Amino acid sequence: MAGGRVYPSNNNNNNTSAAGSNNLSVLFQSQRVASPSGPLFNIPGSCPSSFLGSRSMVSFEDVNGANRGSRSFFRALDQEENGDEDVDEYFHHPEKKRRLTVDQVQFLEKSFEVENKLEPERKIQLAKEVGLQPRQVAIWFQNRRARWKTKQLEKDFDALQASFNSLKADYDNLLKEKDKLKEEVVQLTDKLLVKEKEKGNSEEPQQKLVVAEAEQESKVSINSAKSDIFDSDSPHYTDGVVHSSLLEAADSSYAFEPEQSDLSQDEEDNLSKGLLHPPPIPYIFPKLEDDGDYSDPPATSCNFGFPFEDHAFWSWAY
DNA sequence: TTGTGTTTTATTGCCTCC
DNA sequence: GGAGGCAATAAAACACAA
Numbered sequence: 001m002a003g004g005r006v007y008p009s010n011n012n013n014n015n016t017s018a019a020g021s022n023n024l025s026v027l028f029q030s031q032r033v034a035s036p037s038g039p040l041f042n043i044p045g046s047c048p049s050s051f052l053g054s055r056s057m058v059s060f061e062d063v064n065g066a067n068r069g070s071r072s073f074f075r076a077l078d079q080e081e082n083g084d085e086d087v088d089e090y091f092h093h094p095e096k097k098r099r100l101t102v103d104q105v106q107f108l109e110k111s112f113e114v115e116n117k118l119e120p121e122r123k124i125q126l127a128k129e130v131g132l133q134p135r136q137v138a139i140w141f142q143n144r145r146a147r148w149k150t151k152q153l154e155k156d157f158d159a160l161q162a163s164f165n166s167l168k169a170d171y172d173n174l175l176k177e178k179d180k181l182k183e184e185v186v187q188l189t190d191k192l193l194v195k196e197k198e199k200g201n202s203e204e205p206q207q208k209l210v211v212a213e214a215e216q217e218s219k220v221s222i223n224s225a226k227s228d229i230f231d232s233d234s235p236h237y238t239d240g241v242v243h244s245s246l247l248e249a250a251d252s253s254y255a256f257e258p259e260q261s262d263l264s265q266d267e268e269d270n271l272s273k274g275l276l277h278p279p280p281i282p283y284i285f286p287k288l289e290d291d292g293d294y295s296d297p298p299a300t301s302c303n304f305g306f307p308f309e310d311h312a313f314w315s316w317a318y
Numbered sequence: 319t320t321g322t323g324t325t326t327t328a329t330t331g332c333c334t335c336c
Numbered sequence: 337g338g339a340g341g342c343a344a345t346a347a348a349a350c351a352c353a354a
Contacts, residue, residue: 097327097348105326117341139328142341147326149342
């Protein structure tokens with residue numbers, strides 16, 4: 001007996017709604033008493049807990065009126081438990097556990113939909129209405145809650161998995177796009193170099209000046225742009241717009257040797273540091289959501305309500 | 319018919335709350 | 337300390353393929 005808990009009689013009360021009522025069942029429903037022929041039934045407080053095991057299960061009278069066994073007795077002590085062969089003989093056709101009827105289950109289901117927990121009064125009321133012991137109603141609700149929880153967990157898992165798959169697909173697409181743009185930058189850089197060579201030496205000083213100015217103007221932007229492109233897995237845009245011109249400028253700065261720059265050594269160092277070792281970008285997706293060229297990803301497909309810094313989630317997800 | 323997997327009913331032990 | 341909830345589990349009932 002759980003924690004010394006004394007359960008009320010397990011005798012099923014279905015006969016209250018059955019056409020043929022079972023007098024013995026009614027007789028023994030409130031407590032387990034000695035049967036007419038002598039064997040002891042469970043008298044609360046007088047028997048060990050093992051006595052109330054499932055082997056002492058009683059029958060459920062068929063609610064539809066079928067007299068499924070005229071003796072709805074509690075099953076008494078097992079033979080191995082008491083060695084009393086007379087008892088076993090007496091109960092040689094012990095009633096088995098019966099399932100609730102469809103009507104009973106439907107009734108309980110509806111009640112469960114209204115409220116999945118049982119107050120004592122409601123439990124008693126339901127038991128009366130459905131023709132069961134209050135204890136059985138309580139057990140049914142308990143098992144029903146367990147089933148509901150299992151189903152809910154499955155649903156949650158499926159939803160989470162779908163979200164993860166969607167997010168992963170988004171991420172993979174972004175990676176591909178990043179690589180594509182990287183390649184584009186390289187190609188444009190090459191083109192620019194070729195053009196520079198073709199222009200000859202006469203324009204070189206002027207070109208140097210233009211390039212230096214461009215470098216200075218875009219220094220900050222270059223840092224962040226290059227950070228995204230070369231040193232993080234973040235997308236290739238920084239403030240919502242794909243800065244192709246910025247990227248060109250950034251790569252044109254790579255196209256010229258340091259000695260061609262008018263920047264001071266410190267500035268160049270800083271620039272280089274910025275380009276090669278940008279500060280880590282803590283969040284990727286907030287930028288995505290600001291992006292104007294990319295339709296805002298639905299919350300459910302990008303962060304799904306999870307904070308991006310939720311490392312537990314991401315470590316699980318990957 | 320039988321073996322096997324699933325579902326349903328019920329018990330047990332532990333835990334929390336009042 | 338009792339009542340009730342929950343997780344784990346047992347066992348009967350049921351479904352179904354071979």
